[in-house]
Amino acid sequence: xxTIETHSEPANTHDAGRSVTLPSSLAKVAxxxxxxxxxxxxxxxxxMLNPGTIASELGISKSPVRExxxxxxxxxxxxxxxxxxxxxxxxxxxxxxxxxxxxxSLNALAVRLILQHPSAPGVVAQLGARLEAMxxxxxxxxxxGFVRAVEDFYNLLISHCPNQRLQVIWxxxxxxxxxxxxxxxxxxESLDRLLQxxxxxVAAMNEGFVDEAARRAEAxxxxxxxxxxxxxxxxEKAR
Numbered sequence: 001x002x003t004i005e006t007h008s009e010p011a012n013t014h015d016a017g018r019s020v021t022l023p024s025s026l027a028k029v030a031x032x033x034x035x036x037x038x039x040x041x042x043x044x045x046x047x048m049l050n051p052g053t054i055a056s057e058l059g060i061s062k063s064p065v066r067e068x069x070x071x072x073x074x075x076x077x078x079x080x081x082x083x084x085x086x087x088x089x090x091x092x093x094x095x096x097x098x099x100x101x102x103x104x105s106l107n108a109l110a111v112r113l114i115l116q117h118p119s120a121p122g123v124v125a126q127l128g129a130r131l132e133a134m135x136x137x138x139x140x141x142x143x144x145g146f147v148r149a150v151e152d153f154y155n156l157l158i159s160h161c162p163n164q165r166l167q168v169i170w171x172x173x174x175x176x177x178x179x180x181x182x183x184x185x186x187x188x189e190s191l192d193r194l195l196q197x198x199x200x201x202v203a204a205m206n207e208g209f210v211d212e213a214a215r216r217a218e219a220x221x222x223x224x225x226x227x228x229x230x231x232x233x234x235x236e237k238a239r
Contacts, residue, residue, distance in 0.1 A: 026060050030068035033058060038077050038088055039178040040144075041186070047088040049078065075175045091179075091235075096228050099176055104221035106170055107154075108214040110161040111201075115210045123160045124205045130156055131195075131202050138191040146194075147185050151178070153198065184227045197223065 034054065037043040051065040058065070069086045072078040079089045114123050130153040137145035158170045188194065197220045204213035 026064035027067040027071070030054065030058060030060065030065045031071055034068060034072060035077065035175060035178075038072075039175075039182050041179075041182060043088050045088050045090045049086040049088065051086075072175075077175055077179070091183075091232055093229060093232055095176070096180070096225055096232070099173055099180075100221055100225040100228075102169075103173060103177060104218045104225075106166055106173075107157075107217040107221055109163070110158055110166060110170075111205065111213045111217045112210055113161050113163055113166075114157070115205060115208060115213060117162050119160065120205075120208075123156075124202065126156055126160075127153060127202050127205065131198055134191075134195055134198060138195045141191075143185050143188070143191070146191055147182055150181060150185065150194075150198075180224070180228055183231055184224050187227070187231050193223075 034043070034049070043049070049069060051062040051069065054065045055062045069078055069080075073080050073086070076095075077089055079087045081087060114120055117123075130149060133149040133152065134146060137143075137149050158167055161167060185191070185194070197216070201213060201216040201220065204216055
């Protein structure tokens, strides 16, 4: 287990009794840095997080790092223990069973709404370009590049959905989804199946087959859910 020790202090600093608001940009730098490392697995579940060490890595003070840790705690990526010890949150089967059916329904609804909108041909063309990026990464065996291409695909899909509330719910789930997506792709023996599934989705959207496209969008997520259950069981046995 990777360990980065932690000793937390209040997220805000004080000057002569006044609370000082930290520059949000520094907290965002720390937040994005930690989120990326957690999602990619370079900070595995159970890792202890030391604000001082992280601050040194980023060349900033500890206060915005603590603020970032609290934000990531609210997102479910970080767990806070007694005495303000922060850990990378564990991965749980129950989380999958709550998050992924929601994600599947959101994907299917987003596809339906996009295809019913006048802008659908342009959106589908853009998804096709993202699909090509996935194909190039698959041909190279570049799993990290494939992850980025898949993220771009879904960010584009959801951003063009005309339902703003759906977009808000998606963003609330996106950070936890990201680390699970990394697991699915990095543990995949081949990227061919994932590429084929998304190719079939875009083809159905291009033909305007609303029901088929929605079904395929949903099936991709439930396929990933099955993969994740298998991966987490394997990880538990390896401990």
